[in-house]
Amino acid sequence: MELTGAEIAIRCLQEEGVEYLFGYPGGAVLHIYDALFQQDKVKHILVRHEQAAVHAADGYARSSDKVGVALVTSGPGLTNAVTGIATAYMDSIPMVVISGQVPSYAIGEDAFQEVDAVGITRPCVKHNFLIKDVKDIAPTIKKAFYLAKSGRPGPVLVDIPKDISSHKAEFIYPGSVTIRSYNPVGKADNTQIERAAKMLLEAKRPMIYAGGGVVLSGASLQLTELVRMLNVPCTNTLMGLGGYPANDKQFVGMPGMHGTYEANMAMHHCDVLLAVGARFDDRVIGNVEHFAQVPRKIIHIDIDPSSIAKRVKVDVPVVGDLKLVLEQLLGALRSSKQKSDASAMTAWWKQVDEWRIKGGGLRYKNSTEIIKPQFVIEKLYEITGGDAFITSDVGQHQMWAAQYYKFDKPRRWINSGGLGTMGFGLPAAMGVQLVNPGATVACVTGEGSIQMNIQELSTCKQFHLPLKVLSLNNRYLGMVRQWQQFFHGNRYSESYMDALPDFVKLAEAYGHIGMRIDKPSDVEPALKEAFARKNDLVFMDFRTDPTENVFPMVPGGKGLSEVILAEDL
Amino acid sequence: MRHIISLLMENEAGALSRVAGLFSARGYNIESLTVAPTEDPTLSRMTIVTSGSDAIIDQINKQLNKLIDVAAVMDLSEGEHLERELMLVKVRAQGLVCDELKRVTNIFHGRVIDESESTCTIELTDTCAKLDSFLQAIDRDLILETVRTGASGIGRGDRILKL
Numbered sequence: 001m002e003l004t005g006a007e008i009a010i011r012c013l014q015e016e017g018v019e020y021l022f023g024y025p026g027g028a029v030l031h032i033y034d035a036l037f038q039q040d041k042v043k044h045i046l047v048r049h050e051q052a053a054v055h056a057a058d059g060y061a062r063s064s065d066k067v068g069v070a071l072v073t074s075g076p077g078l079t080n081a082v083t084g085i086a087t088a089y090m091d092s093i094p095m096v097v098i099s100g101q102v103p104s105y106a107i108g109e110d111a112f113q114e115v116d117a118v119g120i121t122r123p124c125v126k127h128n129f130l131i132k133d134v135k136d137i138a139p140t141i142k143k144a145f146y147l148a149k150s151g152r153p154g155p156v157l158v159d160i161p162k163d164i165s166s167h168k169a170e171f172i173y174p175g176s177v178t179i180r181s182y183n184p185v186g187k188a189d190n191t192q193i194e195r196a197a198k199m200l201l202e203a204k205r206p207m208i209y210a211g212g213g214v215v216l217s218g219a220s221l222q223l224t225e226l227v228r229m230l231n232v233p234c235t236n237t238l239m240g241l242g243g244y245p246a247n248d249k250q251f252v253g254m255p256g257m258h259g260t261y262e263a264n265m266a267m268h269h270c271d272v273l274l275a276v277g278a279r280f281d282d283r284v285i286g287n288v289e290h291f292a293q294v295p296r297k298i299i300h301i302d303i304d305p306s307s308i309a310k311r312v313k314v315d316v317p318v319v320g321d322l323k324l325v326l327e328q329l330l331g332a333l334r335s336s337k338q339k340s341d342a343s344a345m346t347a348w349w350k351q352v353d354e355w356r357i358k359g360g361g362l363r364y365k366n367s368t369e370i371i372k373p374q375f376v377i378e379k380l381y382e383i384t385g386g387d388a389f390i391t392s393d394v395g396q397h398q399m400w401a402a403q404y405y406k407f408d409k410p411r412r413w414i415n416s417g418g419l420g421t422m423g424f425g426l427p428a429a430m431g432v433q434l435v436n437p438g439a440t441v442a443c444v445t446g447e448g449s450i451q452m453n454i455q456e457l458s459t460c461k462q463f464h465l466p467l468k469v470l471s472l473n474n475r476y477l478g479m480v481r482q483w484q485q486f487f488h489g490n491r492y493s494e495s496y497m498d499a500l501p502d503f504v505k506l507a508e509a510y511g512h513i514g515m516r517i518d519k520p521s522d523v524e525p526a527l528k529e530a531f532a533r534k535n536d537l538v539f540m541d542f543r544t545d546p547t548e549n550v551f552p553m554v555p556g557g558k559g560l561s562e563v564i565l566a567e568d569l
Numbered sequence: 570m571r572h573i574i575s576l577l578m579e580n581e582a583g584a585l586s587r588v589a590g591l592f593s594a595r596g597y598n599i600e601s602l603t604v605a606p607t608e609d610p611t612l613s614r615m616t617i618v619t620s621g622s623d624a625i626i627d628q629i630n631k632q633l634n635k636l637i638d639v640a641a642v643m644d645l646s647e648g649e650h651l652e653r654e655l656m657l658v659k660v661r662a663q664g665l666v667c668d669e670l671k672r673v674t675n676i677f678h679g680r681v682i683d684e685s686e687s688t689c690t691i692e693l694t695d696t697c698a699k700l701d702s703f704l705q706a707i708d709r710d711l712i713l714e715t716v717r718t719g720a721s722g723i724g725r726g727d728r729i730l731k732l
Contacts, residue, residue: 118583119586122583122586122587122590123590123594126637127637127638130582130583147637179637180640180732181578181579181637181638181639181640181641182637304635305631305634305635306628306631306632306634306635308631309624309627309628310628
């Protein structure tokens with residue numbers, strides 16, 4: 001039986017096992033919405049802005065290892081989605097975005113709500129397609145899911161002109177897909193594995209630096225085994241938090257601009273650095289020249305060859321899927337007759353522990369007068385037993401959440417690391433809650449970020465998503481203010497959030513519960529009350545210290561050992 | 570350093586812009602870029618002349634390989650290879666000037682493909698450097714138009730880029 005292109009598209013999503021489709025209707029996708037209406041396998045979540053649809057699909061994917069799917073209309077629907085797509089691209093999140101396009105005969109005529117979707121998204125997708133024939137819909141969507149999920153994951157856009165979605169064709173969903181120009185790697189070359197194993201065993205000061213790739217590849221267990229087998233210090237990047245348990249004694253905290261003193265010093269002074277699914281980001285290693293001053297051997301495992309030797313010189317490049325590569329490496333280490341230099345390792349750990357003491361750990365001066373944002377995160381950690389899914393927006397609150405919530409499991413920490421997208425947290429939390437029904441999901445945000453997608457409180461009401469929103473409200477764009485204080489002579493240019501809404505009333509207006517917390521002594525009771533309300537979304541407006549800064553801090557352009565500790569100021 | 574990179578990619582709409590977009594987005598140089606379908610009409614062969622440090626060239630190769638539509642990449646300048654570029658030059662030339670031009674053209678193994686009362690058009694196929702030399706050998710003020718295709722490259726002997 002022949003189906004319309006729209007029906008075919010929805011059937012494809014059914015075949016892919018898509019539970020939730022995040023979207024917003026419009027002219028060019030009316031046929032697809034009509035097909036959606038006439039089935040009940042794929043549930044549609046109507047967001048209030050297309051950017052949120054993509055972030056929700058993103059949160060869904062990050063917290064579950066499934067492909068997130070979003071559906072938007074042409075023109076402004078697509079352009080609104082671009083920030084979400086770029087966010088997913090920077091963090092390598094598997095996602096398929098279907099966009100409507102003006103009818104194929106009108107393309108290029110500046111038709112109503114026409115934009116060059118493929119052109120606009122080209123630099124921020126793994127791949128994209130413009131469908132020109134109804135017969136291509138099924139094979140293209142099959143390819144899109146395959147590309148999104150395999151290799152280094154990423155978002156894939158499928159642009160479907162309106163007339164194509166009304167044309168008819170036989171529905172045949174391909175069982176498998178091969179793309180001759182695309183062959184993602186699996187296992188790594190054994191010679192490289194042997195070289196890596198030898199180098200690690202010969203090291204005097206080895207260190208493991210693990211990034212988001214560990215989470216994406218599902219390689220946490222393998223990483224944990226490796227870290228313990230080698231008895232080395234391990235650091236997880238912002239994207240990799242939870243990839244290695246934060247409460248373990250071999251964990252030295254997050255590296256980078258707001259990483260711990262010990263993580264940064266160990267990264268800087270180690271003699272062999274094993275980078276696992278991490279990309280030596282500027283926010284992680286700071287100044288490249290400064291980093292290169294210390295001679296150290298680098299072994300870099302990544303699924304994407306272009307991530308290797310992009311910013312730093314690498315001695316042993318290893319290309320492959322982390323989970324498989326780490327299995328190979330574990331095997332090579334087990335069968336090796338060589339053993340690590342025990343006395344060198346003892347000395348190395350002594351040094352790392354000295355840095356731990358010198359850095360003084362993550363710390364802040366608590367107050368009985370004013371709420372310290374770090375205190376809120378510490379209490380959040382306690383009250384949720386460290387087991388919640390935490391999404392965040394971008395800024396100081398993001399760094400505090402990353403520092404003070406000790407993630408022991410992967411896929412629990414959901415944030416926009418690469419693009420740094422304010423407005424990500426709330427919609428991402430919606431996706432997290434939908435794919436993890438019954439789980440505790442909290443969004444740590446600020447009064448600046450939350451207003452970038454606050455309309456989603458309405459979506460949460462419609463779909464009964466009992467999120468807990470913790471807004472660390474310091475009346476400033478805190479991270480901007482911090483940089484202005486440190487590097488721009490206290491000139492707080494446009495970083496002050498004047499005329500804020502009454503967030504309690506705002507939450508109530510959307511049909512939720514709002515709480516305002518002013519005193520440190522009220523933090524714990526408020527959190528307890530909020531998290532006890534299993535079926536309600538609770539918006540907590542914490543009035544926090546407007547002058548608090550994020551420490552430690554490696555200033556932009558500086559090296560990892562040039563860190564500013566809290567007491568230095 | 571100058572590199573000449575050859576690649577095979579799907580002959581699909583938008584494939585060229587993915588390559589061109591990659592170069593502009595990441596700030597890589599393109600000196601020239603030529604592309605046309607191969608004997609297999611589903612594949613296009615592209616030759617890119619670029620320049621950069623070893624690290625940048627390494628990234629260019631990796632980033633090109635990463636494009637889904639790109640099936641194979643070869644840095645021709647890493648081994649023995651041949652390259653040719655086609656140039657058409659229209660020159661203001663009459664009488665003695667025209668004779669002199671034809672003499673120079675002969676030396677460069679070019680040929681005259683069009684003549685009018687006041688102009689002479691020359692076709693020349695050679696390495697990019699030879700074409701540069703030709704342009705230096707003739708009076709610059711007489712040149713009316715220069716049309717160059719950019720280099721096309723191929724490996725020598727058994728160096729073959731094929732799927």
